[in-house]
Amino acid sequence: MPSRRQLLATGLALLPVPALAQAWRPTRPIRLIVPFAPGGSNDIVGRIVGEAAGQILGQPVVIENRAGAGSVIGAEAAARAAPDGQTLLINSSLPTVPAIVARVPYNTLEDFTGIAVAGFSPYVLVVNPQVPARTAQELVALMRASPQNYHIAATGNGSGVHVAAELFRSIARVQSDVVHYRGGGPSVAALVSGEVKVGLPTMASSIGQVRGGALRALAVLADARTPVLPDVPTTAEAGLSGVVLEEYFPIVAPAQTPAPVVAALGEAFRTAVQQTASRLAELAGVTPRAGYDTPAQVMALVRASITQQTAILRAAGVQPE
Template identity: 40%
Template sequence: MSAAPLARRRALLAAAAALPALPLLPRPARAEAWKPQRPVTLLVPFAGGSGTDAVARILAELLGPTLEVPVVVENRAGANGTIAAMAAARAAPDGHTLFMTTNTSHSANPSLMKRIDYDPVADFTPIARMGNLPFMLVVGEAVPARSVEELLALARRQPGRLSYASGNSTGIVAGATMARMGGVEMLHVPYRSTPPAMTDVMAGRVTCMFVDLAAGLPHVQAGKLRALAMSTKERSALMPDMPSMAEAGLAGFDITSWNGVFGPAGLPAPVVQTLNAAIRRAVERPEVQKRFAALGFEAFSGPPETLDAFVRAELVKWRELIEAAGIEKE
């Protein structure tokens, strides 16, 4: 090596040694999976004994071991689901308060109610869709009708005398749609939730109602209610022998409830990812699918983005259903 380059090298080394020591920069930390620090509350907008309550309790049972904390179902029924929805929207966005809800709060209410104090899109973080909860038209055993055609004929002979109960928005819209499409006049009797509505149908105080399979099927099997048709366009795989409302003569009748899990707006991405993964793992297990099917619940899930797009589309769909049924905002 020549003298000139060697001298330059020595000068550079000396200059470097004179600089103050710089702290070592930490390596970027990998994002850690979120873990809840206390029990998680799963809010449900309907009373115990409703279909959504039954689905929520199975989900809570499955999520607890995965999240390593208890998941507690809390029923806040009333005001067509708005009480629970507002509580969920106002909760801290930390993953410890979740909302298992349906199209009642997140699709129909904006078109049924003159005022709601929450926005189904802006005030919530979508976490995971849970599946569909098909409805069926049922009557009390004392009602002299064994088909939709016979029920509508009975209503035509007694205008305004027959009634339909509802415990949620699906029941409201399905009942009004049946009356409009069937060309009959029926009295609407609203309830805070499904169980008390079913009680009055079984007792003969109300003629009929649309009820989800999870809540109504045990009473049909016990002979306390008579099922006439599914509320869907086609027959349900869960009840293949029961005709659809379309088959029963009301072409185009297609009303189904859905379930999903949400958190408050602003829920951090790691929280959403952890919860979505836990829910999807639970729902996709074959033995869990069998448990849900026994309730009459069509369980499936997907990423949060699909639930967000689905809710936006359902808001439009339910507005059109409600307008077509001639239901005015209250």
Template identity: 50%
Template sequence: MIDRRRALAAATASLFAPYLARAQGAAPGWRPSRPIRAIVPFTAGGPTDVLTRMMSDPVQAMLGQPLVVENRTGAGGTIGADMVAKAVPDGHTILVNDSAHGVGPALIARMPYDPVTDFAGIGVLVFAPLILSVNARVPANNLQELLALMRAQPGRLNMATTGVGGPVHIAAEILRTTAGVQMEMVHYRGGAPAALAVVSGEAQMTILSASASLEHIRAGTMKAIALTVNRRNALLPQVPTPEEAGLPGFVFENWRVAAAPAATPAPILAALSAAFQSGLQQNRDRLAQLGEELRPGFDTPEAVRAFLRGQVDQSVAVLRAAGVRPE
């Protein structure tokens, strides 16, 4: 068993070697002259906020200035993102957003910014499955029972989302179209309020990250019904994948990205990326406990831009298929 663990550790270290070299070995060619503002377009306590605050000490250790989180909520994350898109591109104002960042063009006819070209990527930080969960009193213990309940009461069950165009909204639209069911969307300002709405019974269900819902699931105030990715999660090994639950098309993966204004110089981006990658590696175990997964290869502006372009295209396709048109 020990040899197997050592072999696994060695293999993991080898996989992330280039990734770690950039994070640990890159002596920053730029240092901020004042604290770095990290704009999080969601409420405090949500998974994006929690992740960003984890980065504060590592960023200060590497760059010499603290990372100060500012929660600027509203309009599905576009208010906070617009602030960063229009900020001075000097590295002192950055954005940390989730997959809502790629949804704006599908919902807003006149976007105040382009989510791809108006930003320079620092890194796609983590990937995470979402969990379809229901209030503990909802008479459904698996996905098929929940779908049967929704079909018997079309439009009567409330889905608590993290805002229009947010990851929960996207995942809910995928659920609605793949299963052919109806639900009432109730939009909250972040994962923590959405989870509390389900716990209280104000809403009957939601589709949140592990970091936003795991505490309630373990406490028994929410029931986990299904994951949104086709691999089981070690935190909730009993919760089935969409395919196992009988709805293979119900697939969606959340992610979180850090970005700066588009004209930010390359040395600044490199320094910020190295600091964030160092922070992710230092918090690797804690992130795993929150259901967040690190993947190499998403820590350059080019890689982030290509990734975001693909996500925007996917979001537009999903919402168009759901009949959602930009307004």
């Protein structure tokens, strides 16, 4: 006669995947590493989605900001964490780092497994309001005439904002230097103060300043206008065809995390994204997108983006360092 343990194992094996996912629940707060300083897009999106996911999972999701090296420090900490579902990473720079960093201390595609994608958002070409440019073409003319007066703010070597800056420099044919800050929050603060005049920040980290008039948006790096900033033209409309780049927010776990744990986390975070869709759009200019329901789909997106980001940087003449 089968033992109670055997019967239980058989019963679990017959459960559908969603029910099996419910078999795991965290026993303590979940650490969600944000590899940038507070106030940037990953921090904002992580806090919005993490709060809702924590309510679903029955344990709070605690944000841990570990900035440095263009997200490498925080990402490495996540890759080396115990694969028990208690440590996750949200990092929009996950696909850009392999394109710009010569010796990455982890393997992006082998050391992580996908949990969810928290949404997509275009980058934005902005200037400090003191800049006498009302259009992207006027800005390009100023930067070509005086590149030393119009440095571009970025958020670390290998970050998505860095890729956006290099794409803009390449297509606009401007020679202005890129100045790196420790995250989206500090870079936007530098733009607002006038320490730097030009930036291509994420929408999440800059939308409040744009709406409040502290920054002037000249274009969104997208094929279509965003309903979040409907009066701002696309880069094609602004005369910068080809300057198109979108940020997205992959949430990943260490690679050896057990499948039932990954399934439970994925279900919780995907539900949290749907529940917070209106807040994400309003506060961060981020919208969810279907098609990323499995770990393989999430990591396939990252893989394709590595190829895209590498091509952009090489075309701009940027080599790994």
